[in-house]
Amino acid sequence: MYKLKTRMFTGVLAASLTLGTVFPYAVLASDPTVPALGTSVERLFGATRYETAAQVALQGWKSGDTDTAILAPGMEENLVDALTAAPLAKSLNAPILLTEGNLIPEATVKTLEDLKIKKVYTVSGVIGEGVKNQLAKINDGIEVVAELGGVDRFATATNIAKQLKNVSGIMMTTAYTYADALSVASIAATKNMPILLADGDTISTVEANYLEDVKDQITESYVLGGKTVVGSSILENLPGTVKERIAGSDRFETNRDVLEKFSDLQYNKVYIANGQDEHLVDALVAAPLAAKSNSPIVLADSTLNAATEAFLQPKMTGGNLIALGGQTVVKDEVLSYNYVLPQDFGVMTTSGVNGYSVGFGFNGFKTSDVKNIEVSLYKGDTLLATNTSTNQLFANLPEETQLSTPFNIDGNFTNDGYWNYGTWNGTILDVPTKAVIKVTTEDNDVYTVTNANLSGDPSTLNAEALNHVKPEDFGVMQLSGVNGYNVGFSLVDGKKAYDVKTIKVSLYKTTDGEDTLLATNTSTEKLLRLNTNQLSSPFNINGTFDSESDGYWNYSGFAGSIGDVPSKAVIKVTYNDGKTYTVQNAELSGDPELLAAPSIVTDLSDKATTGVTQDFSVTTSPNSYAANLEADKKPVIVKVTLTEGSKDNVALQYYDTTGKAFIDWALNEDQAAFYGPEAGFPFAAATSDFKVTFNKAGNYSYKLEVLTVKTDAEDSQVLASYEGQVVVTDPAVE
Structure with a gap:
């Protein structure tokens, strides 16, 4: 594993952008339009949950920074009390430390001593006289300012809420799973919003009474989680002019939805936590620490969700990631963005390229430390193309830390030597939604990062294709036994049909922005022997043509009915030199109803x-x-x-x-x-x-x-x- 440097590479390396015997591998990388998530990584963890809480406290507070701490139980069944305490901890500028029920563990005692704590708030009914007795012997006696533990978790959450002043918002989440509460804990703390707990469709009497008391000052209320865990009636009965449910398909999506909802915040730091139940305890005590710097707690599984990565990139104003847990809890793969830095990902129409370029950088190593790179473009989950590195890239550019690779939608490059260029599996219509960069080092560490922030206007890529293929008539056709459509086009660069290797003409129906393929005709050798630059291809909605009797096109069946009117015709022409040009015609003429x-x-x-x-x-x-x-x-x-x-x-x-x-x-x-x-x-x-x-x-x-x-x-x-x-x-x- 390479140790990270604490700076980000932003230099611009000059490179020739001419297409000759060597294509620009673009080691340039202009000033990155997409910042890396972070350029330094820290880990906060201990051998036990009590030691982890101690490490978090010592990270956020030094001796003399505060004289107050919050004591919460560290047992699994009582962890929710520590989560609802996060806003109070922020308001008091106090860390959250854990007890073993009615016993203060050694790690907690030492931290209380090191921080010279004089006052504590206890936030659970399971913390009793035994804790008080121990506190009396620490730092010449630590005062228990308030015992906020109630008869149950609902009463405890209410007692904690009552300690907050000038409350104008409420966070409500389920009382029985902690992931959603953890997602919102640092934000609730930053915004001074108490976290209350729901019991399915029910709000406890003590919480209802509290809400009644503060209803005139509450302007916004949020429910965390779906209707199965927090009922609809609860949201309806919360106070405030703004009432909103934040819920994703799972805890990771809910976590991202929380971040996006409160996206007015900018992040100097991001805390990464394992989102599985058995590891949530490693992160819950970090909520007040995260709140100190207006930082989110991001939940991850084996990797960080690509959509979450894409959201975080433009929100990062600093370069610090803090992993809450060791490498077995928050895996290095989750932190890939700190080793491989996604940079410019945009439309490219220079140096003979008509497509896209993907830039990226290395943090802490260089190309001589790498043995393989794969860069792939995807439209949704559909792979459009993959470029792979060659040995020449590593041999000729051993010191580089900034690279980029181009993707040409009009054909393949073969004379570069630095990349093996994959065939473009699509048309002008297939705009990539993400670039995935996979880097394997000589030590077999694998880092995979995603860039979902495409810049530039993909429609400009059609301009080059129009220099080679021109759409002509696209209309309803009822002639020569055809009942359907006809797509005409011409080769306008002096080429004839015999200069062409393949032609594919497709009809698409667009609904709500999604393109559905209705039919595709492909050229035959007979067509490609013609001495003409004017061509057309018919589509019959009532069946297929007998290609043996026609001989010019291979006709596909029409995947639809009279009601499926094509929105566009797409013509893809590949010349004998391998260059591919794709154009579209969205101007349908004629009356499709006549085809019925x-x-x-x-x-x-x-x-x-x-x-x-x-x-x-x-x-x-x-x-x-x-x-x-x-x-x-x-x-x-x-x-x-x-x-x-x-x-x-x-x-x-x-x-x-x-x-x-x-x-x-x-x-x-x-x-x-x-x-x-x-x-x-x-x-x-x-x-x-x-x-x-x-x-x-x-x-x-x-x-x-x-x-x-x-x-x-x-x-x-x-x-x-x-x-x-x-x-x-x-x-x-x-």
Whole structure:
């Protein structure tokens, strides 16, 4: 393990930014836009929890700094008393020391002596006369100013709260798990907010009485934890104009949510604690110490959550991390940010790069101490690309402490020698959400850090691609057997299709900022032998094309329906020299509704009264039927069939557009009638008017159909249909 230096590298190393036989490995690293979490690490811990509390006290207070201490029980079942004491400790400028119930352990005694403590507050009912007797023998007698321990933890929390002056806010958390209280303890102490405890959906009577007494001075109240641990009714009944629940999916997310909620604070120090239950005791006594410097207590597991790292980076005004516990409690991996420093992570459009650059630095070692580096870009959890170091990087740059690596979305670099550049697994649309830097030293120490603070405008990357590929028409297509969309584009840099290695054209639907792939067509060798720079690719929503009969594109199925209208077409072209350019077209033209299946509908009401004539209309829409070639279209006729009820009780009329009058229209013996000339008419978008009168109450069901006209060679086909029912009742009798 390399020991850290207590300074941060900020120098700028000159480097040539020209693309030649050596690509800029960019040892530069401009002034970091993302500061490291810290450049020094301390650990506070002892062999026991009592010794840890003593170490924390001696770290924060020297002899003469204070004459007051708080004594809390160190037993597992009573630890909550130490947590609720944090705001009081801050207000008194007092450390929290632990007792073994009614006995003061040696580590606590020695600390009381070293700090010359004269007064103590006890915060648990399990601390009794035995402690008082011991205190009388320390420092010529230590006075117990107040015994705040109550009959239970709720009473103790209330007694502690009553000691605070000028309270304007409340923190409420569960009485039975301590992680959430630990997350907020130092912040509650900084803001002079008492920590009260909830019993599920219940507030104890003693706490309710306290809240009643202070309600006029409380302006904000916060509940820590989900509804299963602190009920909704508790939040509703807390005082204050601001009432808010802070709760994540787990204790680590809740911890981060707490930090983000009170993000007005800047941090000179950050205290890192193990968030698992068995280790919380190592951190709880640190709350008043953290509060002294307005510092948060951050919960970690085996590593520090990447989102928490990203939040902390811009909040750090200093460089100190304090691990609460030894290496078995807070692992070195959690502190990776102090060994590998994430720096500039931004959009890059210089030196032949059209993509991104990731900068980072080493703290306490240099490249000659490293044997491997991996830098990866991710969009969410999807890997976009990984660059890996080469031996040349370490051999030629042994003294460097600042490095960066570029990612080109338009292809791969092959002539650098310092990095093996991974293939970009995405398009212009795939903007990375984080860069992950993994460094393995010669001692096999592995440090992994994340930078989620991308700077620059990714939309500028499209500008270079437009110099090589130009989006053309992107519209609804109903031609040549296609019922869907067509994407046109051109090669505008003097290249022809035979200069291209592959083409991929994709349609996406964007919903709430998320892109869903609908279909992708890929080029074939036949297409790439063409002597043209104008190309297009069709997409059929009703199925796939037979690529064997087409030969120019490999067509994928359409992963959607008529309702899935594409928001954008993405064209990705890779030339024979390996360069890849991706452009998009978000300007869809045409009416996607025309791609729907042919339809026939009516506005006939589903209720009627006997003897009352109703006007109604029938509308036909050919929609995707128009996608067929003119030669394939057949004349149609409209058929109405009464499927329930008697035709003798129904009188129908249709509107004759020639005579401008309604004509009687009788159902035949099959209870059916046809509308239109016997030879049929072209299937077109049209609306026809009708009248109907029902002469007897009952249920009448019907079916409307658009049929092709039957010929000697072919039966009629149903192109569209509609079924409905009318419930007919007699007039109401007054």
